[in-house]
Amino acid sequence: MKDYVVRGTDKGGNFRFFASASKDIVQTASDHHHTSPVVTAALGRTMTAAAMMAQMLKNDNDRMSVTIKGDGPIGGVIVEANTKGDIKAYPYNANVDLPLNEKGKLDVSGAFGNAVMTIMKDMGLKEPYIGQTILVSGEIAEDFTYYFATSEQTPSAVALGVLIDVDHSIKQSGGFIIQVMPDASDDAIDLLEEKLNDFPSVTTLLEEGKTVEEIIEELLGEVTFWERKEIQFSCDCSLDQMERGLISIGEEDLTEILEEDRGAELTCHFCNKKYNFNEDDLQGLLDEVKNNK
Numbered sequence: 001m002k003d004y005v006v007r008g009t010d011k012g013g014n015f016r017f018f019a020s021a022s023k024d025i026v027q028t029a030s031d032h033h034h035t036s037p038v039v040t041a042a043l044g045r046t047m048t049a050a051a052m053m054a055q056m057l058k059n060d061n062d063r064m065s066v067t068i069k070g071d072g073p074i075g076g077v078i079v080e081a082n083t084k085g086d087i088k089a090y091p092y093n094a095n096v097d098l099p100l101n102e103k104g105k106l107d108v109s110g111a112f113g114n115a116v117m118t119i120m121k122d123m124g125l126k127e128p129y130i131g132q133t134i135l136v137s138g139e140i141a142e143d144f145t146y147y148f149a150t151s152e153q154t155p156s157a158v159a160l161g162v163l164i165d166v167d168h169s170i171k172q173s174g175g176f177i178i179q180v181m182p183d184a185s186d187d188a189i190d191l192l193e194e195k196l197n198d199f200p201s202v203t204t205l206l207e208e209g210k211t212v213e214e215i216i217e218e219l220l221g222e223v224t225f226w227e228r229k230e231i232q233f234s235c236d237c238s239l240d241q242m243e244r245g246l247i248s249i250g251e252e253d254l255t256e257i258l259e260e261d262r263g264a265e266l267t268c269h270f271c272n273k274k275y276n277f278n279e280d281d282l283q284g285l286l287d288e289v290k291n292n293k
């Protein structure tokens with residue numbers, strides 16, 4: 001079954017929620033970048049959150065990105081997502097090997113180290129929205145909770161999980177974001193908090209065969225699902241984009257590449273697709289730079 005994000009509200013109108021099944025997008029990212037398990041978990045959790053956040057945007061051409069940069073061995077991750085359900089992502093360092101943390105889990109927090117998370121939302125306005133928070137836990141779900149509380153003033157419960165098999169393939173992946181509506185009743189909030197206190201992890205429930213819809217219903221009771229959006233790992237890189245990248249380095253550097261290397265190979269960070277430029281291609285781009293002076 002294809003990955004997706006569902007969104008909806010509970011019957012009482014106390015909460016809105018987003019939930020995502022994200023096994024395939026995480027598997028594809030892991031395949032593209034040959035990630036070690038802790039990097040797969042870090043990237044997968046961030047991708048799952050971004051997939052849901054992109055569905056909070058209003059317009060067809062809106063897009064958003066999550067950038068986490070830290071002093072830990074992973075260096076950072078970049079995830080981009082749009083309202084159409086396209087997601088792409090890459091880690092700075094794909095191969096990080098750390099001992100398990102004290103809970104016996106992959107040490108995502110240790111992989112990031114001291115880090116900052118930047119959320120950029122491009123909603124077609126003159127300036128994109130940019131929100132920045134420090135990574136408080138490094139386990140990602142708590143960090144999004146912190147981001148929503150501080151940058152968007154929206155109390156939220158965020159759960160994200162990636163379960164990795166012994167052969168490093170993705171066994172389960174998913175998550176949810178539940179947000180408190182402005183006129184939610186205190187009783188409803190207390191009840192949800194109580195339930196969340198000893199609620200199993202998302203991957204435990206997925207592993208039991210539950211869907212993310214069923215997980216939401218366990219937490220919120222009767223709900224209305226407003227929309228279900230399929231999501232996919234999709235990169236929109238193109239030859240044109242790579243050409244513009246080469247042109248942007250300027251006449252001097254381009255001449256140097258042409259004369260010394262007689263060609264260039266550019267690799268897309270997001271999907272690892274390679275673009276090759278031979279001497280003639282580079283000469284053509286150089287002519288273009290000179291003509292546009």
Ligand SMILES: [Zn+2]
Nearest residue numbers: 235237268271
């Ligand atoms: Zn690409």
